Amino acid sequence: VDMLSVCIALIVLLVSAITFGAHAHQHGGAHVDKAETVLLAGIAGLITYMIVGGLSGYFEDKLEEEEEREHEEEERAARTGKPKSAVALAGKAAFFMFLYLEVLDASFSFDGVIGAFAITNDIVLMALGLGIGAMYVRSLTVYLVRQGTLDDYVYLEHGAHYAIGALAVILLVTIQYEIHEIITGLVGVTLIAWSFFSSVRRNRALAAG
Incomplete structure (x- = not known):
């Protein structure tokens, strides 16, 4: 460690x-x-x-x-x-x-x-989200790895790390302040989308150059 x-x-x-x-x-x-x-x-x-x-x-x-x-x-x-x-x-x-x-x-x-817990305290929603993650997101992750998507979109991994860091900060802030779940979800989606479009822009620049 x-x-x-x-x-x-x-x-x-x-x-x-x-x-x-x-x-x-x-x-x-x-x-x-x-x-x-x-x-x-x-x-x-x-x-x-x-x-x-x-x-x-x-x-x-x-x-x-x-x-x-x-x-x-x-x-x-x-x-x-x-x-x-x-x-x-x-x-x-x-x-x-x-x-x-x-x-x-x-x-x-x-x-x-x-x-x-950074998104919701509702046990039912947490169970549904984790269940979907176990059945779908992991399968999607394995598929993307096998297809080499992370090699093509190089900033996706960085965006995921930034999203995890943002969730950690939000989790700490929610100890004192109440933050709506929509804001928490949008922060992660925005960071992932930003990393995706940054990867696309990089690939286009490399192809043009």
């Missing part, structure tokens, strides 16, 4: 707890001191992030070790003429690959659930 990102997150968390958390917005328009709650929730999120990141790095290293070991076994078998235990090696590599992918999927699920 990148320690710099953790340090930045702790600083942002501390500032948010002191500023926004001290005057947290409640239903009905009242404001109460929720600095302790904000700090506790933020620290719990950071711990979860570090655990998931640590497990992801561990399984990734294990997977690389198994692949290197399999490669060494192949070279040794080629020199000696003895068959290698392909089943055992492939089984270990597949096992660590499975665990690695499961950890990555869990991290993406955390992002989706937490990000949904």
